[in-house]
Amino acid sequence: MAAGQAIAAIAASAAHRPGMGLVHRVYVPRMLGLGLGGLAVGATLQQRDALYLLWPLLVGHALLWPHLAHWRARRAPQPRRAEHVNLLADAFGGGFWLAAMAFNLLPSVLVATMLGMNHLAVGGLRLFRRGLMALALGTVTGGALLGWELQPLATQATVAACLPFLVSYPLVIGIVTYRLSLRLAEQKAQLRELVQFDPLTGLLNKMHWHAQMESEFARWRRSARPVALMLLDLDHFKRINDEHGHPAGDEVLRHFSRLLRHHVREADVAGRVGGEEFAVLVHDCSAEQAQFLARRVRAALAAQPVPVAGGLHVTVSVGIAEPGRWQRDAAQWLAEADAALYTAKREGRDQVCLAPRRPR
Numbered sequence: 001m002a003a004g005q006a007i008a009a010i011a012a013s014a015a016h017r018p019g020m021g022l023v024h025r026v027y028v029p030r031m032l033g034l035g036l037g038g039l040a041v042g043a044t045l046q047q048r049d050a051l052y053l054l055w056p057l058l059v060g061h062a063l064l065w066p067h068l069a070h071w072r073a074r075r076a077p078q079p080r081r082a083e084h085v086n087l088l089a090d091a092f093g094g095g096f097w098l099a100a101m102a103f104n105l106l107p108s109v110l111v112a113t114m115l116g117m118n119h120l121a122v123g124g125l126r127l128f129r130r131g132l133m134a135l136a137l138g139t140v141t142g143g144a145l146l147g148w149e150l151q152p153l154a155t156q157a158t159v160a161a162c163l164p165f166l167v168s169y170p171l172v173i174g175i176v177t178y179r180l181s182l183r184l185a186e187q188k189a190q191l192r193e194l195v196q197f198d199p200l201t202g203l204l205n206k207m208h209w210h211a212q213m214e215s216e217f218a219r220w221r222r223s224a225r226p227v228a229l230m231l232l233d234l235d236h237f238k239r240i241n242d243e244h245g246h247p248a249g250d251e252v253l254r255h256f257s258r259l260l261r262h263h264v265r266e267a268d269v270a271g272r273v274g275g276e277e278f279a280v281l282v283h284d285c286s287a288e289q290a291q292f293l294a295r296r297v298r299a300a301l302a303a304q305p306v307p308v309a310g311g312l313h314v315t316v317s318v319g320i321a322e323p324g325r326w327q328r329d330a331a332q333w334l335a336e337a338d339a340a341l342y343t344a345k346r347e348g349r350d351q352v353c354l355a356p357r358r359p360r
């Protein structure tokens with residue numbers, strides 16, 4: 001993906017309010033969890049001939065609450081916080097049903113475990129602890145309203161009613177987690193693009209190109225494999241901006257970067273290191289050989305006017321330097337290429353200059 005697309009993708013996701021992703025992610029699991037959990041609770045209520053009044057409450061909680069919770073969180077100024085409150089309300093409701101089921105062991109453990117899993121997944125230990133408190137509060141409320149009873153054994157029908165919840169809910173959570181991890185990997189790749197590449201040209205940006213230059217210099221010190229550093233600076237670029245506007249200047253930069261990419265090899269490292277300044281690390285190449293490459297780039301630029309403002313003729317000045325034992329560090333290597341570029345500018349532009357050779 002080009003760096004420009006990465007910016008657009010990240011900007012698009014930033015356009016959503018923070019926390020909306022969470023609100024959408026918990027919607028389906030809550031619908032399924034409460035729907036199938038409600039089935040297990042219903043079977044237990046049936047088993048113990050519970051209060052008639054509990055049935056509409058159960059239907060409302062299992063079938064209506066997930067939509068109400070989603071609607072509430074979507075409209076909240078802070079969706080993430082609202083969703084956390086919803087999750088605590090889930091726990092309170094769960095606690096109430098534990099008391100209403102007279103702590104029937106299988107559905108009670110199932111409900112408490114699934115709630116705990118949700119809280120841990122969404123808000124870590126902090127939400128888990130708060131969820132436990134909400135669960136306890138719901139249990140106390142249920143016990144106080146309905147009386148404290150203990151009927152831990154489940155009938156066959158209750159066990160059967162627990163199975164769909166037991167089987168499907170972890171699978172759904174698995175799918176949600178997998179999709180989340182895919183999204184995170186995608187965003188990580190987008191961020192990597194942003195950190196490394198120049199959004200206008202798609203070449204390496206200054207910071208990353210400099211890092212490559214440093215490691216290339218270190219590699220050369222170890223192996224002495226030839227490498228040349230080429231600095232290319234478009235001539236009188238300010239005039240292009242002034243006479244034809246900034247967008248035309250941007251098109252010139254894009255045009256030149258395409259041309260540069262076309263002429264260097266895949267292994268060479270090209271970057272945009274300033275407004276209209278580009279740099280290439282040309283591998284397995286002496287300064288003299290790099291000079292041929294630079295002349296080819298210069299000739300190609302001269303032969304292909306940039307397709308803006310009826311065809312703009314642009315020229316480029318180039319400075320080239322090799323690494324040498326006399327250089328303390330990569331910065332000195334770069335300074336020599338820069339001095340050669342300065343010579344090319346001073347001597348009339350549109351030309352290629354080599355840094356003077358020194359004894360190795």
Ligand SMILES: Nc1nc2c(ncn2[C@@H]2O[C@H](COP(=O)(O)OP(=O)(O)OP(=O)(O)O)[C@@H](O)[C@H]2O)c(=O)[nH]1
Nearest residue numbers: 233234235236237238239241246247249250275276
């Ligand atoms: N369109 C556009 N212009 C840029 C960008 N970045 C820097 N510039 C412009 O590039 C111009 C560079 O001008 P100078 O440094 O004076 O260089 P120059 O006009 O090319 O002159 P010489 O290098 O001496 O030939 C400035 O006008 C900057 O505003 C960019 O991303 N897009």
